[in-house]
Amino acid sequence: MVKQSNSEMRDDVQGLRAVAVTAVLVFHLNHEWLPGGFLGVDIFFVISGFVITQMLLREHLNLLSLRSFYVRRCRRIVPAYALVLMATTLAAALLLSQRDFTHYWASLKHAVTFTSNQYFAGFGEYFAPKSTELPLLHLWSISVEMQFYFLLPLLLFLLPRRHLHWALPVSILLSAGYAAFIGSGDQAPSRAYFSLAGRIPEFLVGASLAAAQWGANWSQAHRRWAAWTGLITVISSLLLLTETTPSLAQLSLIPCLGVALLIAARTSIPSRVLSSAIPVWIGGISYSLYLWHWPVLAFTRYFFGTYAFSSTTIAAAVVPIFALSYLSSRFVEVPFRSACHDRAGTDGLIALLGSAMVITLAGPALNARIGPIYTEQQLRYASPDEICHGNLVGDCLRGAPSSEREWLLLGDSHAAQLNLFFDVVGQKNGFKVRAITASSCVTFVGFDVERIPDWARKPCADQIQRASLYISDATVIVVAGMWQYHASSEAFWAAFERFVSDMDHRGKTVIVFAQVPMPNIDPIRARRFAYLGIPYVGTRRHDWVAANCRMQRLAARFDNAMYFDMSEHPIFLDAPYYESSVIYYDDSHLNERGATLYGEVASALLVPGALSAPPAKPCEWPTQ
Numbered sequence: 001m002v003k004q005s006n007s008e009m010r011d012d013v014q015g016l017r018a019v020a021v022t023a024v025l026v027f028h029l030n031h032e033w034l035p036g037g038f039l040g041v042d043i044f045f046v047i048s049g050f051v052i053t054q055m056l057l058r059e060h061l062n063l064l065s066l067r068s069f070y071v072r073r074c075r076r077i078v079p080a081y082a083l084v085l086m087a088t089t090l091a092a093a094l095l096l097s098q099r100d101f102t103h104y105w106a107s108l109k110h111a112v113t114f115t116s117n118q119y120f121a122g123f124g125e126y127f128a129p130k131s132t133e134l135p136l137l138h139l140w141s142i143s144v145e146m147q148f149y150f151l152l153p154l155l156l157f158l159l160p161r162r163h164l165h166w167a168l169p170v171s172i173l174l175s176a177g178y179a180a181f182i183g184s185g186d187q188a189p190s191r192a193y194f195s196l197a198g199r200i201p202e203f204l205v206g207a208s209l210a211a212a213q214w215g216a217n218w219s220q221a222h223r224r225w226a227a228w229t230g231l232i233t234v235i236s237s238l239l240l241l242t243e244t245t246p247s248l249a250q251l252s253l254i255p256c257l258g259v260a261l262l263i264a265a266r267t268s269i270p271s272r273v274l275s276s277a278i279p280v281w282i283g284g285i286s287y288s289l290y291l292w293h294w295p296v297l298a299f300t301r302y303f304f305g306t307y308a309f310s311s312t313t314i315a316a317a318v319v320p321i322f323a324l325s326y327l328s329s330r331f332v333e334v335p336f337r338s339a340c341h342d343r344a345g346t347d348g349l350i351a352l353l354g355s356a357m358v359i360t361l362a363g364p365a366l367n368a369r370i371g372p373i374y375t376e377q378q379l380r381y382a383s384p385d386e387i388c389h390g391n392l393v394g395d396c397l398r399g400a401p402s403s404e405r406e407w408l409l410l411g412d413s414h415a416a417q418l419n420l421f422f423d424v425v426g427q428k429n430g431f432k433v434r435a436i437t438a439s440s441c442v443t444f445v446g447f448d449v450e451r452i453p454d455w456a457r458k459p460c461a462d463q464i465q466r467a468s469l470y471i472s473d474a475t476v477i478v479v480a481g482m483w484q485y486h487a488s489s490e491a492f493w494a495a496f497e498r499f500v501s502d503m504d505h506r507g508k509t510v511i512v513f514a515q516v517p518m519p520n521i522d523p524i525r526a527r528r529f530a531y532l533g534i535p536y537v538g539t540r541r542h543d544w545v546a547a548n549c550r551m552q553r554l555a556a557r558f559d560n561a562m563y564f565d566m567s568e569h570p571i572f573l574d575a576p577y578y579e580s581s582v583i584y585y586d587d588s589h590l591n592e593r594g595a596t597l598y599g600e601v602a603s604a605l606l607v608p609g610a611l612s613a614p615p616a617k618p619c620e621w622p623t624q
Contacts, residue, residue, distance in 0.1 A: 014283030015274025021286040036241040049206025086356040093366040121194035138294035168208035176201040215264030227268030233258030288328035371528040377592035381417035390459040399426015408474035409435040415480035424599030436467040446495035480513035483547035504560040514565035519575040
C-alpha cells in the first residue's frame, strides 16, 4: 500500500497498484460486485516485497544503511497515516456514540503502534459496531507491512546474496506451510488472515522476484506468455475466489504468482496498458486512496445503518474519497517524501505528528461532551456484573429467589435482556428464574456452536454445559433469542426442534419468546445525530418478522410449547420509544426501562399453573 518514489517505481508496477486499490475499493463498496476484491491487499504485499527487496539490494547493507532505510520508510508512511488518524479521530469523536467510541479508541491505540492486525485478529464483542462500521479496520494491513519492513532488511542483511536465489523460494514454501498450519481449525482462519506469519509468503513472492531478477533474460515470446498468463490468473482470482473459499490461504498465492509474472514480463502489452496515464495516476495516489476510502465508507454505513449503498450514496462517498486521497498525496505524501533530509520537512513532520497527538488524545473528552447525556439504565438491559451472560455470577437467580418454583431461561443477548423482566414477573407471581445466557448463542444442548464468531464459542459452550445441569430442577424452560440471526442456519432449527421434543418427553413446558421488534433506528445514534443537527436516516428491518413467524410455526407443533409474542402490544408500537422515552438502547435490545416495562405488561400472562399466550396474530411473511 505504500508508494515509492518515482525513481524507484516502474510505471507498470504503479499500474498494478491501481488494480490492487481499485479491487479493494470496489469490494468494500459492495462485496458482491467483485467477490475476490479483497485480494487487492495480497497484490499490494507482493508489490511491496518486490520493491523493497529491489531497493535494499541496490544498497550495501550495513547498520548505517539499515537505519537510513527505516527512517525513509517512516517518513513515507507516517505523515499521511498520521493525518488520516487525526481526521478519523475527530470525525469519530463527533459522530460515534460513547459506547461505539470506546471500541474506536481501543483500535486507535493499536493503530498508533502499528499492531492493528493483532487487535482485529482477536476482536469480537456482541455489542461492538459491525465490522463494516469500524473506521480503522483496514489499517491491519498497514501494520503487517510495517512489521514486514522491519524484518525483511534483517533477513537480507543476514543472508549472503549468493544464497538468495534459492533461500527465498525455500522460505516461501516453509512460510506457506506454516501459514496453512496456523490457519487450520475452526477458530484459526480469521487470526491467520490478520497475522504477519500468514502474509509472509506473499511478501516473499515479490522479494524472490526481485532477488532472482525473473524475466531479465526472457525472450519477447516468453514475456508475452507470462504477461497474459499472469493477467488471466489475477482477473480470474478476483472474480472467482471469495472470503468463504476453502483453503483460501493457500489459493491466495495463485494471484500472487500472477502478479509476479506481470511484473517479470515488463515489456508486454498488459504492461503497456498498466503503464498508461490513468492507472499510473491512480497508482500514484494508491496509498492515500487506501488510507482514506475505508473511514469514509465506515462512517457512511454507520450513519445509514446499512451495508448496501444507493447509487446516490456511492457517488457521495466516492467523490470525497478521491478528493481526500489526491490532496493527501499532493500536499502530505509528496512534500514529506521530497524533504527527507530537509530541516523544513523535519519541522513539518514534527508539527503534523504533534497536532495528530493532541487531537487523538482529546478524542475521548470531545466525544463525551457531545450529544445527550444518558443514564446507565438507558445504555444497558442490566448490570453486566450481576447477570450470568457468558459466565456465571452468583446463583444466576432472578425474580423470587426463595421460591421453590424454578424456571430456567436460556438464550443469547435477547434472553439476557429479560433479567429485569423476570425480576418483575417472578416477584409478582412468586417464582424464581435461573438465567444462563451467552452472546450469539442459544444455550441449549445441541446448539450449533461452530457457526457463531470465534470469540463467542467458548463462553457459549461453557454456558450450555452449565445450563444443562439445571434442566431437571426447572418446571418451565424459557428460550429467547435474536431469531433473525439464527434463522439462516438449518442446523439450528433441527437442533432446536430436537430440544423441544426432548423437553416434551421429560415433561417440561417450553415457552418460546418471540424476538422483540426491530425498530427502524438506533435511538442512541439518532439522538446524537439530531444533537448535531443531522437528520438521521435509518432503514426499517423486516427479517425479524419472518424469523418470528418460523419460530411460531415450530412451537405450534408441540403440545408442551407455547409461543409468547407481545410485539403488537402498545409498548412496542413506536419502538424504540414509548410515551416519548427511550426503551431500547440499540436497534434490537431493550434497555433497563424497556425490560422492566415489558415485565410489567407480561406479568398477568406468565402465572405458574395458569400460563396464557398473548392473542395470536396471523403469521405472515413480510413482502418487503
